[in-house]
Amino acid sequence: xxxxxxxxxxxxxxxxxxxxxxxxxxxxxxxxxxxxxxxxxxxxxxxxxxxxxxxxxxxxxxxxxxxxxxxxxxxxxxxxxxxxxxxxxxxxxxxxxxxxxxxxxxxxxxxxxxxxxxxxxxxxxxxxxxxxxxxxxxxxxxxxxxxxxxxxxxxxxxxxxxxxxxxxxxxxxxxxxxxxxxxxxxxxxxxxxxxxxxxxxxxxxxxxxxxxxxxx
Numbered sequence: 654x655x656x657x658x659x660x661x662x663x664x665x666x667x668x669x670x671x672x673x674x675x676x677x678x679x680x681x682x683x684x685x686x687x688x689x690x691x692x693x694x695x696x697x698x699x700x701x702x703x704x705x706x707x708x709x710x711x712x713x714x715x716x717x718x719x720x721x722x723x724x725x726x727x728x729x730x731x732x733x734x735x736x737x738x739x740x741x742x743x744x745x746x747x748x749x750x751x752x753x754x755x756x757x758x759x760x761x762x763x764x765x766x767x768x769x770x771x772x773x774x775x776x777x778x779x780x781x782x783x784x785x786x787x788x789x790x791x792x793x794x795x796x797x798x799x800x801x802x803x804x805x806x807x808x809x810x811x812x813x814x815x816x817x818x819x820x821x822x823x824x825x826x827x828x829x830x831x832x833x834x835x836x837x838x839x840x841x842x843x844x845x846x847x848x849x850x851x852x853x854x855x856x857x858x859x860x861x862x863x864x865x866x867x868x869x
Contacts, residue, residue: 654779657778675759695741695742702762709733709757711757711758712755714747715756716743726740
């Protein structure tokens, strides 16, 4: 499982201030999306820790445009919203997961307040792989059981909240699947009608081309 979200930050210290776009992810995100570093490394579990150093992984396009494709970019820094982040890696190929490709990735870390009080944070989006043999309904039931236990041990205004799960393909395509089904239902009879017309026309033009029906 990997948590993820997006955020915008102002990049300074490299000419004119520029608004940039970040993917904020936990360390498991890159493994789940099959990503590998072209330079340096990607996030590890230690980067998810609250007081870990501020680090950033940059996308290859951003590395080329903003950093001049510097082969020694790893170890240098980016200043985002006034905070300095050390560049630890460059992605050779963006996983194409977000609808808008991030310029870079930052570790997804809970704040001190969020760690001390469950109600201090909003909803979290999570990418996960189902264990073999487990259905989506079973996973949903399992997560809801966890949320019920949390509501009992740490009561708050979100006690009645429950997990929402869907397959990634369904989330990405939305109602496209239903629309395609309707389209095929509408197109199918048209194709059959067109084939019938062609068959009829060929038979009228050249009766010998159509073998006669057998009779008993």
